[in-house]
Amino acid sequence: MSAARSISNEFNSYHWFVKLMMMLVVVGAVSAIIRFVFGLGATTNLSDRYPWGLWVSFDIVTAVPLAAGAFTLGAIVHCFNIKKLEPLVRPAIVTGFLGYSLVCVGLLVDLGQPHKGWHVLIHWNLQSPMFEVAMCVLAYTTVLFIEFLAPVAEKFGWKLSIRVLRWFELPLVILAASISTLHQSSLWTFFVIAVDKLHNLWYNPLLPLLFFMSAICAGICIIILEAISCHKWMGQPNEDELLATLIKILPWTIGAYIIVRILSMIFLGGRPVFDTPVMTWLFAVEMGVGFILPFIMFSRMSIQNNVRFMGSAAALLIFGVIMNRFNVSMFGMMDPNEIYFPSMIESLVTLGIIAAHILLFVVIARHFPIFEHHTEPEEHPLPAYSRS
């Protein structure tokens, strides 16, 4: 059997979904190459009116909160010491690590002078939210990498490192949470500068806080979805019970977000908000479908526990956060006379990045011990949520 043959056999043995993901990754990579060969202007629909497009809106602004599961869960498990959620931590770290690595890739694709990206390390501008985010993302990716080393070490049986890593675990979790707080919120600070550009439905000085809060919600929901899908498609054990605990937190965080969001809009806006029907619709869908509906669902879940229901609620909230990020970074700044729509290359690169994420997760899940159960479920008191 020739090598080619064996490779093709190997390939053929893959699940169709994996094949699709692989194809998307290849197409994405080729698109990225095209982008570098021909330049941003020729390959994207970016313009002076829309200097930031899909890549910033999705690959960075959206991907970062979606990868927020790692630090959220880390904090919940280790700091709040809700140990029964521990089994979810590793998958979350992997997701986070992949997410952040790919954010870096996305950023490099988007930069006009990628070869000078390292300048951020030298020419510090403390006034710049971008500087802060860049530093945090770099630091956090490193932290996640170290955290991710744990399963790697386990797999290869590097005893010493495991011990070192265990020893470091707690400090790293705390560092991760602190850094994340900073950049998850600073990403929002990006748009605090867009005073007269961002529609008032989204512009407000509390943007950083709101961003942080919604990132936590999104991070948790991602974990939920991940756990459900791993159970369903990757033969991993059912984590429903663990998730049930997790969703007890959600009504609190989502509820708090909604309250701050609405209050800040009412009290800190000061300018007309419902003046453009399209914007009003976008806002209504984002808030109604993306936050309020999952809020209601999650709060009822404590009574009626059902995986499908839980999954849909989590998906809705993720949709809400994504929509919120797009509304802020794109739609809310749209000029009705000059609508931006991502080009083919932009879309393919983003799809490729998403596919790479899923693919890598699958590979890692297959080959590294990330779904190991080593803690017994315990009863830990959580603040009870009352619907009254």
Next chain:
Amino acid sequence: MSKVNIKKGNVFLIDLTKCTGCRGCMVACKQWNQLQAEETDFFSGEGYQNPRSTSEHTFTLIKFREYEKNGKIEFSFYKEMCMHCDDPACVSVCPVNAFVKTPEGPVIYESDLCIGCRFCMIGCPFNMAKYEWSKKLPLVKKCDGCYSRIKEGLEPACVTACATAMDYGPHDEILKMAQQRLKQFPDRYLDKIYGKDEAGGTGVFYLTSEPFEELGFDTVTKRALPSYTWPALSLVPATFLTVGAGLSALTWITNRRERIEKEKNEKLDKQNSTESKEEQI
């Protein structure tokens, strides 16, 4: 007449009641900066406007407005350019300090530093930072206030070319000149100096007879843009420490509880185990 004084911060005064829309400034700018002509087709704005907007090739643009008001035709011209803000958003948002507000007045750009994140473009409230979309390794482009000329004591190229509408000189003198005109001709001017307070104060002042919005000016906040982001950013170290310390404390507490419990359990375990051992024995 004011002239450049390189020991002071210099500003522009553009009196649109005196602008004839001749566009000499646009051509002078292209010539001094050796900017490429844009390919245009017919007209891309009202009146004779071309090109449609400022860009990597066009640092300054005369915007034409043609409309009817009280049964009379209004035909007006607005020279758009970088405002050389006192506390510029572009300077504050750039992660690598590629933008610099010079003491002479102009806000300049050091292309060597730029990483091409285009945050300056988002940040600029006047949309004056433009990108070299035509290039493979693009840089940011904008009016640099003819810094190379200012340093030599020359006026900016557009000011030199303009026969009627522009003055350039030290901030105080120019501001006084503008205020003087408002006082002297209250009927001719709208009682406002655009740029004096916009974005916390800029290096380009405009006088007009028509409402600014009518002429195509953006309504821009009166606060310096960095003052919006700075409160959040200045909290960064504090946030970091607070969250870090808070979580550490929390961890310590929860873990301590656990440890105590564990120790208790261990003790119990030990007891139990000895007991059972004993039993076994």
Next chain:
Amino acid sequence: MTNHWNDIQHSDVILCIGSNPAENHPISFKYINKAIDKGAKLLSVDPRFTRTSSMADHFAQLRAGTDISFIGGMINYILENNLIHKEYVVNYTNAAFLINEDFEFKDGVFSGLDAASFSYEKDSWTYQFDSDGKVLRDDSLKDPRCVYQLMKKHYSRYTMEKVCEITGTDRKNYMAVVETFCSTGRPDKAATIMYAMGTTQHTYGTQNVRSYAMLQLLLGNVGIAGGGINALRGESNVQGSTDYALLYHILPGYLAVPTYANTNLAEYLTRWTPTTTDTQSANWWGNTPKYMVSLLKAYWGDVATRENDFCFDYLPKRSGNYSYIKLMERMQRGEFDGLVNMGTNPIVGGADSNAIGKGLDKLKWMVSVDLWETDTSVFWRRPGADPKTIDTEVFLLPAASSVEKEGSVSNSGRWAQWRYKAINPPGHAESDAFIIDQWVKKLKELYAKDGVYPGPITDLDWNYGDGHEPDIDMVARECNGQFTKDMVIKGKSYKKGEQVPSFAFLQADGSTTSGNWLYCNSYTEKGNMMKRRSLEDPSGMENYHNWAWCWPVNRRILYNRASVDLNGKPWNSKKPVIAWNKISRKWEGDIPDGGWPPMNEEGTKSPFIMIPEGFARLFASGLADGPFPEHYEPMESPAINAMSAQQCNPAVMAPDNLDNSGKYPYVGTTYRVSEHWQAGAMTRNLPWLVELVPDMFVEISHELAKKKGLQNGDMATVTTVRGTIEARTLVTGRLKPMVISGKIVEHVGMPWHWGFNGLSTGASANTLTAAVGCANTTIPEYKAFLCDIEKGGSQS
């Protein structure tokens, strides 16, 4: 210009009529703005709302070709409301003069018309004289035969109703302009008129200008600071080129070109030297013999002697009209072998350019001396031409541009300013002086060999150094003039070869030379006055007498003796031009129009020194088409003349290719934009300017666009009986339909800068225009013709 650019700042009212200075003379706005800052009002009168109009306090739209009505109504308003500057009018103009009893005006025609030959017998257009040959006058201005009363009668027909019916101007706007302008009849107020091609490019263009002049004289606005009538000259040195005899009928300094009838110098001088019996008249043109002889001496040097009439015979004599239009017609008839285009592009700029193209086809050879490959220089490549059938041999000589050579440039304000050479011309480009020098030297050589009547060429005193190029400094010295022998004049002695200090010293006996008497004083023994760059301004009036040099004799404001009252005191002491100092008995301020004492003193002279009678002419007998401007319709017009039965100027012969049948309903007019220059070679090849205005367009009103289904940017076809063009449509509120005698009239406006060659190409507006010119100057009627416009075109 009677005044100059800087002086505009002293105006109280500025009327831009038939000009668009914001776009075509942008620097003038520096001074207009200064005036506005001092409280002046700006008025714009134009068929279109232009960039100038956008700066104006009042804008009045008028139908193209109706300026005489417009101004006629103003004159009427002034006379009816007695707003004239009476002292000025009586003492400085011919308002009080009595006119020949035979003179009459009937139904649009003045006495003496020979309709068949399109000309007037002007015997009756004269003053009444007493037995001593002195003009009869009535200073009370009551005599029905005095100019004032005749004028009053003539313009009483120009009522506001009538005027607005003809011009289509909104009455409110009209009155705003009229009242503002006519408020300056007071001694302490000045108004200026800035005019250009919207005024002159009509079959009665000169009369348009005349009407402005009359308006200004009635208000006492000529000669004063901030006043005058100011022609905004076109090409950067067009003032210089007319001073130096660009036109076919004049020699340098506006001396007449001899005609066949002038068989010798004496005949010539008798014919062209005006005389007067009025001892109070300076009659400056009485010096013609001195200027003519000095010119001949400059041309032919030592060969020119009293015995041989100073070579008067060497001068070509003209037998007819050699104007542009006529030359082009002759070319179309195949009457020329060759053509030299030195800095001109007639296939774009000339009226009825299709016909010009056909004329070029008939040439044996053609030379273009230009900075660029002009459309004319590649005329065989024009659309529709078949190069195979064209035998013309074409030469393109690359010329040096204005910054690549040294010399003087005279601006509209008559300031001759010396320019230094900044850089060397590129490639093989050479200055025009070099090219002409080579031609002359070659001609001399050829004529010396076997020329027929070689004298005029071989005897030419043509010595400008041994350099590669003629020494421009020597040319400038010669233009000023030199003494040909030692002389004592007015008690001062001058050596042979010395520069003549000013034209007052020129002689008719051959002892002086002068290439152009008007420029005598521009290069004296003190040096080249045109090079001066001093910014001192003792009077504070920004006349800058030590900045460059201004003709005549550095006088910055012409007719400045009319700026003072009879005692020599300025009408407006706040803005004095000159003032009589009783103690020193001298004029102070600008160089006066002659140093004689004020009008109330012995030995004075009347202020209008260039006019034989010494008084400004409200009634002008010198013109071809009447002593008073009268409204006529353009050669092609949508309206019937509402003033008289005489539809068009009776002194102009209509060409065949006109169409007034109604088939072409819209008034076509052509003009310039700031961004392009003339026939376009200089700007349509520059990407930075092409970017701003990339292609040919036509402007029409929203109403007309709607009617024709045209949208902004659509391709449209514009047609006249002479040709068809295609252009993009610019739909604008700046052009408005107007009501003319109850009928709606629309304008179709277009720039004329495009041609088929260059970076930006487009249709030439002159495909549409008619080759018919002004009765006096023959400048073509580019500004008013009839056309039709339809949506679409072959390019759409």
